[in-house]
Amino acid sequence: xxxxxxxxxxxxxxxxxxxxxxxxxxxxxxxxxxxxxxxxxxxxxxxxxxxxxxxxxxxxxxxxxxxxxxxxxxxxxxxxxxxxxxxxxxxxxxxxxxxxxxxxxxxxxxxxxxxxxxxxxxxxxxxxxxxxxxxxxxxxxxxxxxxxxxxxxxxxxxxxxxxxxxxxxxxxxxxxxxxxxxxxxxxxxxxxxxxxxxxxxxxxxxxxxxxxxxxxxxxxxxxxxxxxxxxxxxxxxxx
Numbered sequence: 607x608x609x610x611x612x613x614x615x616x617x618x619x620x621x622x623x624x625x626x627x628x629x630x631x632x633x634x635x636x637x638x639x640x641x642x643x644x645x646x647x648x649x650x651x652x653x654x655x656x657x658x659x660x661x662x663x664x665x666x667x668x669x670x671x672x673x674x675x676x677x678x679x680x681x682x683x684x685x686x687x688x689x690x691x692x693x694x695x696x697x698x699x700x701x702x703x704x705x706x707x708x709x710x711x712x713x714x715x716x717x718x719x720x721x722x723x724x725x726x727x728x729x730x731x732x733x734x735x736x737x738x739x740x741x742x743x744x745x746x747x748x749x750x751x752x753x754x755x756x757x758x759x760x761x762x763x764x765x766x767x768x769x770x771x772x773x774x775x776x777x778x779x780x781x782x783x784x785x786x787x788x789x790x791x792x793x794x795x796x797x798x799x800x801x802x803x804x805x806x807x808x809x810x811x812x813x814x815x816x817x818x819x820x821x822x823x824x825x826x827x828x829x830x831x832x833x834x835x836x837x838x839x840x841x842x843x844x845x
Contacts, residue, residue, distance in 0.1 A: 689839070701753070710813040715806070726834070735756060736755055
């Protein structure tokens, strides 16, 4: 919060220069110090233009917020995704196309959430391929049914993307931490949400760039995905 301005006053002392208020101009002794002050200010202004600090976003590339907007709906998903997610490639395209959503964004979310395990369940109670929380399902829904899970999860992702004005990075933050956090300062995001976009944003960017391998996805896999993907592979019967 802004702090109140100081109301402290200073009384003139013997050390304080005194000028005759009735005089129409400053004495010659006052002109010299004034000229020195003016010149100092001018020199300081010029020097500042050369030494002023760079914006924080340039000093520290790790916090640059690059807006990533979804590409037009593609006919498949990127080759960067793990085999467990590739298993669902045709379904991801079908589910995403029904909502006019980029399949690569849907695949990125599936990669991080479950690595393609349709029976994945988190300690918080999130379920299935897209780790959908129970309160998003209808009473008649079967939460672990892949189509149902995708419909509920991707519908929320679309809403998050709309709230983020097409910014996929913020949409992923909203998917993880709740749509309301999109408008909040990132300093207020949970560590989990920060970690989610730390991996999700560059994985998605790599997916839409057309490259064959993603360092970001490999880092996520090594740090968090090994056991998750191993479980998914076993569940899907992959070699």
